[in-house]
Amino acid sequence: MVKIRQKRCIITLLPLLGILLLLFGIFQTKIVQDGNLASTSKSILKTLQFAVKVNDERVMLLEPMRDESKLVKVVPVDTLHSQIHVHIQDDHSNGSLLSSEGLLAIKEVSLLRSNTLDKSSKTALIAQHKLDNPTDTFRFQAVNPALHTTPEHSKIQILIVTNRRSGSSFLGQFFNQHPDVFFQFEPLKLTEWKQEFYPDGIEYLRHLLKCQFDKTPYLVEFYNREPLHRASSKVMNDFPLCNLTESLPKKSRYKVRCPPLETLPLIQTCQKKQHQTIKLIRLYSIASLEPIALDHDINLKIIHLVRDPRATYISRSRIPGANVSSVLGKSLDAGISYLCRRINRNLDFIRSQPAWLQGKYKLVRYEDIANNPKKLAQEIYKFTGLGQLPQEVLKWIQSNTQKSAIKPNMQPGESHYSTTRNASQVPEAWRYEVPLKVVLRMQEFCRETLRYLGYREVRTTKELLDKNRSLVAQLKTS
Numbered sequence: 001m002v003k004i005r006q007k008r009c010i011i012t013l014l015p016l017l018g019i020l021l022l023l024f025g026i027f028q029t030k031i032v033q034d035g036n037l038a039s040t041s042k043s044i045l046k047t048l049q050f051a052v053k054v055n056d057e058r059v060m061l062l063e064p065m066r067d068e069s070k071l072v073k074v075v076p077v078d079t080l081h082s083q084i085h086v087h088i089q090d091d092h093s094n095g096s097l098l099s100s101e102g103l104l105a106i107k108e109v110s111l112l113r114s115n116t117l118d119k120s121s122k123t124a125l126i127a128q129h130k131l132d133n134p135t136d137t138f139r140f141q142a143v144n145p146a147l148h149t150t151p152e153h154s155k156i157q158i159l160i161v162t163n164r165r166s167g168s169s170f171l172g173q174f175f176n177q178h179p180d181v182f183f184q185f186e187p188l189k190l191t192e193w194k195q196e197f198y199p200d201g202i203e204y205l206r207h208l209l210k211c212q213f214d215k216t217p218y219l220v221e222f223y224n225r226e227p228l229h230r231a232s233s234k235v236m237n238d239f240p241l242c243n244l245t246e247s248l249p250k251k252s253r254y255k256v257r258c259p260p261l262e263t264l265p266l267i268q269t270c271q272k273k274q275h276q277t278i279k280l281i282r283l284y285s286i287a288s289l290e291p292i293a294l295d296h297d298i299n300l301k302i303i304h305l306v307r308d309p310r311a312t313y314i315s316r317s318r319i320p321g322a323n324v325s326s327v328l329g330k331s332l333d334a335g336i337s338y339l340c341r342r343i344n345r346n347l348d349f350i351r352s353q354p355a356w357l358q359g360k361y362k363l364v365r366y367e368d369i370a371n372n373p374k375k376l377a378q379e380i381y382k383f384t385g386l387g388q389l390p391q392e393v394l395k396w397i398q399s400n401t402q403k404s405a406i407k408p409n410m411q412p413g414e415s416h417y418s419t420t421r422n423a424s425q426v427p428e429a430w431r432y433e434v435p436l437k438v439v440l441r442m443q444e445f446c447r448e449t450l451r452y453l454g455y456r457e458v459r460t461t462k463e464l465l466d467k468n469r470s471l472v473a474q475l476k477t478s
Contacts, residue, residue, distance in 0.1 A: 167366030
């Protein structure tokens with residue numbers, strides 16, 4: 001009889017327990033509207049977490065912090081684990097979003113006093129979403145590191161590694177013109193501007209390749225204050241980040257008339273693109289990329305762009321204010337020797353054939369690109385895994401490698417960082433701009449570099465000026 005009474009008591013209490021749990025769940029549910037956290041007691045704020053739908057593909061996980069809401073994660077809908085339910089309670093849908101992977105990208109920013117989310121961005125947040133058991137989310141991620149051991153092979157991250165004045169702006173257009181590539185122009189310059197924030201440039205580069213711009217302090221400010229760097233990225237000057245550049249006159253090429261970039265839209269745009277490419281002239285050691293190459297979340301491809309160091313150096317000396325001398329003396333010796341030592345250091349490392357670099361590295365000479373851009377573009381796309389050249393890239397190559405696309409002499413006010421090239425003019429034009437004695441001196445410091453990269457030396461003025469004799473030989477290594 002006692003057992004029967006106990007069972008009846010338990011059965012009677014079950015509905016009451018259910019009501020209590022429901023009420024607890026209601027009090028634990030908090031709605032975030034138009035990017036703002038609704039008011040509540042500070043005691044509850046310490047324990048609540050929230051989810052806000054950004055669009056059909058992305059959800060933001062939130063946790064309150066003091067009187068503001070602190071955005072802790074930006075999560076693709078299709079990367080939520082199947083055991084984690086994001087309940088949708090807006091006017092258009094009611095259900096759960098489920099998937100089978102871990103969480104991505106951590107971000108910290110105040111939604112209420114945010115420079116990252118402007119008013120329109122906040123309003124765009126469809127805000128009536130709640131995350132059940134958010135602590136399980138973080139525990140799941142922590143105890144399952146295997147979630148991040150499989151790379152997302154469909155996404156390719158490409159680094160163009162080279163030296164200044166080696167044709168990287170031209171090569172970069174092979175990727176910048178691709179409609180599904182997020183292209184960045186020399187973001188490592190920020191590490192010189194804000195050295196205290198970036199003691200480790202490789203970790204910064206890793207964040208860039210993962211679209212984790214929330215972890216890169218001052219990156220948005222950098223692009224907003226450096227018009228060349230923003231203007232050189234097509235995606236940063238197109239919708240949705242900008243739709244105002246079409247009417248710009250050519251003389252205003254670097255006067256970007258776009259709204260200032262903001263972090264969240266930049267992250268969203270980067271994540272929506274299928275691939276990434278970053279052009280680097282400030283990465284001195286390819287060996288330093290090993291941690292990135294071994295990151296299972298990054299499908300890295302390295303294009304090592306080289307150019308005849310004699311041509312590179314002479315090109316630098318033609319830039320006003322560059323303080324590069326093409327006159328015999330200590331300045332010439334120091335400049336050309338440093339350039340070739342830097343190239344040799346990377347070539348020596350490549351010759352050691354590190355295991356982690358296999359299948360991830362390709363050496364490309366600028367002269368080969370300039371002489372046959374379409375062929376080299378196809379080879380580079382095959383190496384990177386991007387497939388066939390899209391029409392946008394083919395059209396750009398066609399329109400920017402014609403004789404009419406480049407002027408014999410640069411006019412005042414024109415950029416020294418032009419992306420247009422003429423194969424018949426550019427690759428070996430330096431030969432007719434410098435005396436033999438300077439060339440001979442450069443060759444003394446760069447003999448090993450020239451030999452390895454397949455560039456012929458000259459001994460006489462006749463050889464230097466002979467238009468029928470190319471100084472670019474067949475490249476034995478690729």
